[in-house]
Amino acid sequence: MLRASRRTAACAALLLGALVAGTGPAAADSGGGGGLEECHNNGICVVAQDPGSPGSGSSGGSGSGSGGGQTCSWNGEQVPCTRDGAWFNSSDGCYWKESTPQPPADDPAWLGHDPANGGAVYDRLCYVDGTLGGGQPLWAATAPGAPPPPSPAELAAQAVREIPFHPPTLHTAPGEKGTLLVGLPIWLWYDRDPGTFDHPSATARAGGVAVTARATLKRVEWHMGDSSASTYCDGPGTPYKAAYGSARSPDCGYRYTKSSGGQPDERFTVTATLHWYIEATIDGSGVRPIDPIDDYTVESNLLQLRVAEVQVLN
Numbered sequence: 227m228l229r230a231s232r233r234t235a236a237c238a239a240l241l242l243g244a245l246v247a248g249t250g251p252a253a254a255d256s257g258g259g260g261g262l263e264e265c266h267n268n269g270i271c272v273v274a275q276d277p278g279s280p281g282s283g284s285s286g287g288s289g290s291g292s293g294g295g296q297t298c299s300w301n302g303e304q305v306p307c308t309r310d311g312a313w314f315n316s317s318d319g320c321y322w323k324e325s326t327p328q329p330p331a332d333d334p335a336w337l338g339h340d341p342a343n344g345g346a347v348y349d350r351l352c353y354v355d356g357t358l359g360g361g362q363p364l365w366a367a368t369a370p371g372a373p374p375p376p377s378p379a380e381l382a383a384q385a386v387r388e389i390p391f392h393p394p395t396l397h398t399a400p401g402e403k404g405t406l407l408v409g410l411p412i413w414l415w416y417d418r419d420p421g422t423f424d425h426p427s428a429t430a431r432a433g434g435v436a437v438t439a440r441a442t443l444k445r446v447e448w449h450m451g452d453s454s455a456s457t458y459c460d461g462p463g464t465p466y467k468a469a470y471g472s473a474r475s476p477d478c479g480y481r482y483t484k485s486s487g488g489q490p491d492e493r494f495t496v497t498a499t500l501h502w503y504i505e506a507t508i509d510g511s512g513v514r515p516i517d518p519i520d521d522y523t524v525e526s527n528l529l530q531l532r533v534a535e536v537q538v539l540n
Contacts (some may be wrong), residue, residue, distance in 0.1 A: 232532050300353055307371075312351065315371030317433065320352035320361050322370045331485035334365040355474070374431030378515035385439035388428035389504070391524045392421040394395035396498055398529065406533045413475040414448055415463030416526065423462050435506040436509040440524065441502045450480055451494030451531070496529040 296308040307314050313322035322486045325347045329335055335347045348369065350361030378385070394416035400406050420426055427440040448457040463478030486494045504519040 236350075245519070249286055250364075253269040281404040301356070303356075305353070309351070311372035312349070313369065313373070317370070318352065320350040321358075321368070321478040322348040322372075324369065325349050325363055329363070335365060336367045339365050341522045347530050360490065367469075375435075376430075378435055378437055378508055378513075380514065381430040381432060381435060381437040382439060382516045384430040385428045385437050385506055386504055386519065386522075388430065389426050389439055389441055390421045391426060391441070391500075391502075392426065394422040394462070394498060394500060394526045396496065396526050397465065398496070399529065402529050402531050404484065404532075406531055408485055410481065410531060411474045412480045412482070414457070414459065414478045414480055415448075415465050418462050422500065422524075437506055437515060438509055439504055441504045444501045445523070446478070447499040447501065448478075449499070450482070450498045451489070451496050452482060452484060452486075452533075454483070482533045484533075485535045486531065491530065493532045495531040496531055499528070500524045507510050 240258040281481055295327065298305050298316060300314075300319045305314060307356065309321050310323070312321035314321050328341065329347055331341050333347070339345055345367045346369075347363050347365050350364050351358055352361035370518075394403060397416075398406075398415075399413040406412060409484050416422065417425070423443060425440055425442060427438055429436055429438040431437075446459045446461065446463070448459065456476075457480050459478035461477065461530075464475055464476070473536055482494075486492055491497075500523065502519075502524065504522050505514065506518075507514055
């Protein structure tokens with residue numbers, strides 16, 4: 227069984243006395259030259275001269291995306307549909323890419339067309355006898371071989387992928403640097419920022435169409451590591467401050483019913499899952515090109531919490 231340290235046990239004894247007597251915070255020597263600690267009924271001890279803040283974890287994450295591939299063919303052989311930014315045109319066996327810069331208006335590549343009337347000159351790389359070789363630049367009204375612009379639904383999917391979600395950084399009070407006590411309330415919260423709370427969004431544009439995907443936080447699911455059911459909170463939770471004393475969290479808290487003894491490193495592993503609702507709409511019209519995503523999840527960083535049972539010394 228995990229036991230509280232001497233410092234925690236001393237504070238716990240004071241807490242029990244305060245609870246029995248119905249009094250306010252108790253005081254204990256911090257033992258580290260930092261002055262007296264004020265230990266509240268919820269197990270949160272604050273150095274009187276330097277209130278400080280609860281311990282915090284670290285965050286990290288990565289994202290990736292992939293698109294579908296296309297297959298092109300020439301004379302019965304499969305060939306890449308793109309090459310160095312050029313698109314393959316199956317009608318002539320050439321890769322076409324807009325020339326940069328465009329040639330002068332009197333260049334023969336314009337085929338007599340006026341640049342002011344539209345179209346462009348494209349560099350070409352063509353298959354000749356099965357081998358890629360040179361090709362003369364030519365004018366075309368549109369990019370030969372280029373795919374059509376993405377549909378609004380494809381833009382919506384792209385916008386969803388580009389929403390700047392990132393793992394939230396979790397905090398508890400008491401924090402992970404100390405020892406929590408069985409049965410006493412804990413404050414739970416995470417850092418608020420545009421990627422974890424305030425309606426993160428992204429916009430994808432193509433072909434004169436823009437689609438914006440916007441996320442709304444539905445709930446936060448805390449996994450406390452003690453095999454109990456998840457704890458749900460409506461939002462990020464309220465950060466603890468020394469001025470709150472022994473008060474309970476107004477919106478996101480927990481109580482352990484057993485110690486972390488027997489767990490790896492004698493600690494519970496705590497994580498949180500953010501559940502989001504995402505809606506994508508075409509800018510200017512409000513039309514939804516795809517159905518809303520009802521439960522898009524983002525995982526947090528890890529916290530390691532040591533929880534001890536209070537040992538009463540006779």
